[in-house]
Amino acid sequence: xxxxxxxxxxxxxxxxVLAAFQPSRADEKKPAKAGTGTSDEAVFKMQExxxxxxxxxxxxxxxxxxxxxxxxxxxSKTPAKEVKAYPKLNSKQPLYGTVVxxxxxxxxxxxxxxxxxxxxxxxxxxxxxxxxxxxxPAAEKAATKPAAPPKAGKTGxxxxxxxxxxxxxxxxxxxxxxxxxxxxxxxxxxxDLTNDPVVLPRKAPLGKAFEGVGDGDHRPxxxxxxxxxxxxxxxxxRILPIVPVIAGRVDYILFLSASARQGDIRIGKRAFRAILxxxxxxxxxxxxxSTVLHxxxxxxxxxxxxxxxxxxxxxxxxxxxxYTISASPSGDRLTVKRYAGDCGIFEVRPPSPAVKKVGAVGxxxxxxxxxxxxxxxxxxxxxxxxxxxxxVGDYQPxxxxxxxxxxxxxxxMPRDSEPTKAPAYPIAIRKDKPYLLDFSGKPTVKFxxxxxxxxxxxxxxIRLVAMLVxxxxxxxxxxxxxTTKKTGEFKYQDEKGETVTVPRYASLDPTVVITSxxxxxxxxxxxxxG
Numbered sequence: 001x002x003x004x005x006x007x008x009x010x011x012x013x014x015x016x017v018l019a020a021f022q023p024s025r026a027d028e029k030k031p032a033k034a035g036t037g038t039s040d041e042a043v044f045k046m047q048e049x050x051x052x053x054x055x056x057x058x059x060x061x062x063x064x065x066x067x068x069x070x071x072x073x074x075x076s077k078t079p080a081k082e083v084k085a086y087p088k089l090n091s092k093q094p095l096y097g098t099v100v101x102x103x104x105x106x107x108x109x110x111x112x113x114x115x116x117x118x119x120x121x122x123x124x125x126x127x128x129x130x131x132x133x134x135x136x137p138a139a140e141k142a143a144t145k146p147a148a149p150p151k152a153g154k155t156g157x158x159x160x161x162x163x164x165x166x167x168x169x170x171x172x173x174x175x176x177x178x179x180x181x182x183x184x185x186x187x188x189x190x191x192d193l194t195n196d197p198v199v200l201p202r203k204a205p206l207g208k209a210f211e212g213v214g215d216g217d218h219r220p221x222x223x224x225x226x227x228x229x230x231x232x233x234x235x236x237x238r239i240l241p242i243v244p245v246i247a248g249r250v251d252y253i254l255f256l257s258a259s260a261r262q263g264d265i266r267i268g269k270r271a272f273r274a275i276l277x278x279x280x281x282x283x284x285x286x287x288x289x290s291t292v293l294h295x296x297x298x299x300x301x302x303x304x305x306x307x308x309x310x311x312x313x314x315x316x317x318x319x320x321x322x323y324t325i326s327a328s329p330s331g332d333r334l335t336v337k338r339y340a341g342d343c344g345i346f347e348v349r350p351p352s353p354a355v356k357k358v359g360a361v362g363x364x365x366x367x368x369x370x371x372x373x374x375x376x377x378x379x380x381x382x383x384x385x386x387x388x389x390x391x392v393g394d395y396q397p398x399x400x401x402x403x404x405x406x407x408x409x410x411x412x413m414p415r416d417s418e419p420t421k422a423p424a425y426p427i428a429i430r431k432d433k434p435y436l437l438d439f440s441g442k443p444t445v446k447f448x449x450x451x452x453x454x455x456x457x458x459x460x461x462i463r464l465v466a467m468l469v470x471x472x473x474x475x476x477x478x479x480x481x482x483t484t485k486k487t488g489e490f491k492y493q494d495e496k497g498e499t500v501t502v503p504r505y506a507s508l509d510p511t512v513v514i515t516s517x518x519x520x521x522x523x524x525x526x527x528x529x530g
Contacts, residue, residue: 041337046261046276046327051240052204054260067294069257069278073099075125075250083122084191086184087198091127093178098122099255102228103281118281119229121189125243125250126182180243180250183221189229199224199241217245223258228284235329237284257282261331264298268318268338271298276312276331286331289313289369293325314369315339315391322391342392345434346373346427348402349386355405359384360437362400366393366425373400394425397475403483404439408505410479414469415448426474441471445512466527468510479529481505 051068075095079086103118183199186192202220221241228234238258243250261276272295279290291312308316315322322339348358361374361382371390376382376399384403400411413424429435448465456462468477485506491499507529514523 041335042266044263044265044274044334044336046263046274046332046334049260049262049275051256051258051260067275067277068260069280069282069292071099071101071103071255071281072252073097073123073255074252079124080122082191083186083193085194086124087126087194089124089126090129090182091125091178091180094127095125095180095250096123097125097253099253101226101281102231102283119189121186121226122191122193123183123185123253124193125180125253126184127178128181178250180219183241183243185224185241187224187226219243219245226284233285233329235284237278237282239282255282261286261327261334263334265334265336267295267316267323267325267336268321270318272296273298274334276327276334279311285329286327287312287329291327291331311369314366315371317372320389339391342431343389344392344429344431345387346390346429347387347434347436348404349436349438351404351439357403357405359386360388360400360402361385363398364390364395364400364427365398366395368393370398371395390429392429392431395427395429396423396425397427402437406482406484407508408479408481408483409477411470411473411475412478414446414467414474414476437473439470439472441473443477444469444471445510464512464514464527466512468529477529480508482508 054067075097077093077095079096080098098120100118100120181201184193184196185199186196188196199221202222205220219242221243223238223240225236225238227236240256240258242254242256244252244254257278260278263274265272265274275294276286277292277294278284278286279288279292285291289312292309293312294309295316310316312325312327315324317323322343324337324339326335326337327333346360348360350356350358361376361384363376364371364373371393373388373390374382374385382401384401396413397411402409402411427435445466446469448467449463450456468480469475470477483505486503487506488504489501490504491501509526509528512525512527513521515521
């Protein structure tokens with residue numbers, strides 16, 4: 001259950017801010033009724049949403065940079081060798097860095113020894129010459145207040161000299177901290193930062209709405225306009241550089257997209273407020289499959305769990321129909337089209353006639369994006385149904401909770417000690433053959449560590465990492481609970497402020513027994529999931 005909560009909470013946290021935005025009226029074509037068998041589509045106009053206007057509308061709600069798109073660039077004390085020229089710098093501790101825009105969305109971070117794909121832009125943080133003095137603690141302020149005049153005599157004069165020496169020593173030990181208020185950014189990408197204008201700190205504060213950027217003092221700079229190099233169809237976009245100062249240090253710069261797109265749309269018979277955000281890594285375009293689409297229902301149920309934030313390239317299910325959504329490069333138009341392709345059946349069947357209750361709910365992942373399987377909710381998994389009609393394709397479980405009698409199991413892709421480059425999609429949905437999930441195979445324990453050929457000496461400590469794998473599907477069992485054994489509960493408040501209680505159930509952790517080659521039991525114990 002823990003893996004389910006963690007993964008889904010990340011999506012929900014980003015979506016909670018959407019209710020604060022007011023809908024704009026969108027021009028639209030009224031879509032035909034779903035289920036007619038035609039490839040009906042509707043086109044909706046989207047308006048630009050400035051990051052500063054959004055912050056004003058959010059007000060008391062926490063603002064998250066993910067709503068607009070962002071990327072991070074680490075700072076270093078070492079200048080880049082490939083840069084031809086840096087401007088004359090005032091700071092004794094300038095900070096250098098490189099940011100990559102338009103990177104491959106499948107890359108999370110730069111792996112050791114491998115640079116992320118996409119055009120690289122260099123920058124340097126400098127000071128104007130003014131320094132920032134560290135704030136004195138309250139106790140130190142009290143200690144530095146003028147003391148009562150000492151009594152006449154040698155003792156008083158000696159104490160005054162000693163206090164003066166101590167103050168000078170403290171001042172020497174606490175040097176002024178750099179205050180970076182100049183940013184040179186190689187926006188034209190010619191590796192010469194002397195011909196780029198200096199970027200100054202933004203005069204207007206970001207306000208409380210930007211507290212979600214992180215802990216510390218956030219120093220925003222003026223907007224910078226960027227156009228991706230090497231792309232003939234690239235569109236210029238603006239970025240907002242923010243320099244977080246945490247514990248007196250500057251370790252990175254956060255670059256936020258300065259604008260998104262918003263509008264009201266219809267998917268089938270339902271109305272939604274839509275916000276298009278820049279894809280991870282920022283590219284200036286809104287038509288990439290990795291562009292993030294935030295949807296908040298305008299009609300129907302008014303619960304925060306109905307809000308979603310998913311990549312643009314996936315299918316969306318509304319009222320048991322599936323839809324594709326695409327955007328124009330500039331994001332000024334959003335097209336909703338009913339999926340008219342073939343569908344197949346995904347079915348959960350009991351392993352024996354004695355098992356009466358079966359069902360599943362979750363999210364599948366394909367090469368093109370995410371596919372909902374039923375209606376997810378949080379913190380409860382949602383209603384589990386035994387059968388679903390799904391678009392034809394190859395999938396893997398992203399989040400999948402399954403009921404088998406009184407047992408609830410979570411299925412996920414197995415981890416491999418030697419990961420392959422090509423991901424596997426073991427769930428094949430076909431038009432002419434239902435995919436049956438029946439748990440008729442016997443589960444097996446697969447050890448990730450130690451390796452089969454590993455050798456040990458007496459006294460060595462051996463770390464065992466294993467997973468329980470379903471014998472038929474090959475999927476890993478990430479959690480296994482007995483719904484007849486309640487071990488506790490946790491509470492949360494719903495939209496109306498009412499307290500909802502969710503039960504916790506006993507985890508059926510497997511017992512692992514290790515024996516020697518002679519059959520002697522060496523060790524035994526529980527191996528928890530996760």
